[in-house]
Amino acid sequence: MLPLSPSTISSSSLDTKDAESAKTIGSPESLSPDEAARDCDSYLPFEIPGAVLLTAPSISVLRQAANDVCNRINSDTSYSNQFIIVSNISQPLQEQLGGDRNPLEVPYRLTLDAQRQQVVIRIMPSGAHERLTQSFTGELIEKLLDMGIRPRAYTLNAATRYQGRTCAKEADQSLTPSRDTFSDNEWPSLVIETGLSESEAQLRADVYWWFSNSDYQVNVVILFHIQRSPERRVTIKLYSLRPTTPRITRGLNAEAQRTLLSNPPLPQADSSIVLRHSEVHEIIITSRDVQNAPLELEFESVMRRHPAPNTREKNITFTAEDLAVCCSHVFLES
Incomplete structure (x- = not known):
């Protein structure tokens, strides 16, 4: 398995001990209803508790993260995160994710803001x-x-x-x-x-x-x-x-x-x-x-x-x- 690059910040590494140093997004109480409504309107949901954060990843790093999330969900019922949030995503990677083939090798759903170069990926666990x-x-x-x-x-x-x-x-x-x-x-x-x-x-x-x-x-x-x-x-x-x-x-x-x-x-x-x-x-x-x-x-x-x-x-x-x-x-x- 390829190691995550220095540009990657992840909250779902395979080892529990890594969770302490991993960056996660907020808590369920971090947004008021009004703030959440504005988030919905602008849309991309960058306040998902526990989501994996990636910055400008390569396809191999993103594929590893997707498989990591999928494997953890299917092997640990206490692990509940389905989301990977990607910022500064390259145009070629946007096209790969949005194409007919599955570059991540696990089922997923995509929310893509091409203008802001941001993506939310929801991994389908099983x-x-x-x-x-x-x-x-x-x-x-x-x-x-x-x-x-x-x-x-x-x-x-x-x-x-x-x-x-x-x-x-x-x-x-x-x-x-x-x-x-x-x-x-x-x-x-x-x-x-x-x-x-x-x-x-x-x-x-x-x-x-x-x-x-x-x-x-x-x-x-x-x-x-x-x-x-x-x-x-x-x-x-x-x-x-x-x-x-x-x-x-x-x-x-x-x-x-x-x-x-x-x-x-x-x-x-x-x-x-x-x-x-x-x-x-x-x-x-x-x-x-x-x-x-x-x-x-x-x-x-x-x-x-x-x-x-x-x-x-x-x-x-x-x-x-x-x-x-x-x-x-x-x-x-x-």
Whole structure:
């Protein structure tokens, strides 16, 4: 294994003793909600606790760091960091990371700010993460087929990169309803993100990014949080943002930020934006049971149209049994 270069600052070396001299980013309490909201807006999230920091790395150094993070996550359930933050990234390395091939040799998702030469890499820890996303997506396809909706009526975008105001971002999976005319800039209606439960704060910030940068074309974001200790479980959180006015003002935008960043969410009774936040109706799956099912997706939010009359089209419902099957890979993995 190649040693890290002097230009590299890392919080995830293989030896625990190195952690004392490693530089980490802040603590979960280091940002106020207002500061976090500004971070979301500018986007790149350089306040991720425990993230690995790299400065102007070579591809070999970055690959080593990615494999280090992946190996530690898969060998130590107490290790929870998924993120590598890279500053001063070279143009050739940006192109390698954003290309069709995988230069890091482990699964990852990319957030890239080319102008500032900054990158956030989220390492996908194990096959269970990928299989959970794929299993849920497959169940969604089956339910749409049962309604008579064929795959030609939508596209599944997997890790397609979407360009926001200041940076580009990939989801684990997303769905875009088909239209008569297609634009390269078309945003999905539904986004799925899967991560360790310890990454929840960052995934919550990602939720706002999808809503805001798409100008609220993204209607639904589903977060799957995998907790590995002391007991394995999956927590599902559903975010659904539905504007009831045709124009999103700066004030409403700020209100949506505060709602996503507060815990519990702020009251929305008099708001012109209705933000349904599934922390109010949290779904928890363990190897023994499923609490607070079902998970229901509004048909109109997903397909961007009303259900057709006299058809089987309706809201998309995932029962407790459906969710247990989708999450079974998490509990089977050693």
